Amino acid sequence: MNIPFLDNWRKRHGPxxxxxxxxxxxxxxxxxxxxxxxxxxLRAQAQSAGVALDDSAxxxxxxxxxxxxxREDPELLPWLGNDAGLYLGTVVVRTVxxxxxxxxxxxxxxxxxxxxxxxxxxxxGQGWAADGAPELSQLYAEIAES
Numbered sequence: 001m002n003i004p005f006l007d008n009w010r011k012r013h014g015p016x017x018x019x020x021x022x023x024x025x026x027x028x029x030x031x032x033x034x035x036x037x038x039x040x041x042l043r044a045q046a047q048s049a050g051v052a053l054d055d056s057a058x059x060x061x062x063x064x065x066x067x068x069x070x071r072e073d074p075e076l077l078p079w080l081g082n083d084a085g086l087y088l089g090t091v092v093v094r095t096v097x098x099x100x101x102x103x104x105x106x107x108x109x110x111x112x113x114x115x116x117x118x119x120x121x122x123x124x125g126q127g128w129a130a131d132g133a134p135e136l137s138q139l140y141a142e143i144a145e146s
Contacts (some may be wrong), residue, residue, distance in 0.1 A: 029100075032068065032101060032103075033090075033101055036088070039084075040077050041076075041081040042080060042083035042084055043072070043083075043087075046063060046066065047067070051063065051065070051066065055090055055091055055095075060079060060087075060136040061135055061136075063084070063137075064137050064138075077129055077130060080130030081126035081128065082122055083125065084123060084125035084136065085120075085126060086122065087127065087136075088125055088139065088140065089110075089122075090110045091140060095139065095144070096113065097114060098114020099112070101111055102118065109121070110122075113146055115146055117146055123126050124139055
């Protein structure tokens, strides 16, 4: 998977540090976590609907209540789904003990839980954006119980 936010990271850290995504995570985990949490499109959509995204579980429930107007735009849908997944992952990493970002060899960011379980949050976000399922808040609750 192409990870567009890594271009921003590479620009900030210079071409000499152009590395594979997994290596970038090892070298600068806080920087990569910050980039993963940007979710600009999702944050803009939420803000226009009056929803504040504060990286809390409650904000996931608020996202679940948004009118899915983005489903009418096939170009917007995958980007918003990607952001929704990254936002879910951000909330999990910031609130669930032992959770952290992991980059698969194919470049896909996933959340790795303390018990070793891997959560493909981007896939979940894509499903949420397209179908409303799984609900982000419900998936978070299931992850937090693990």
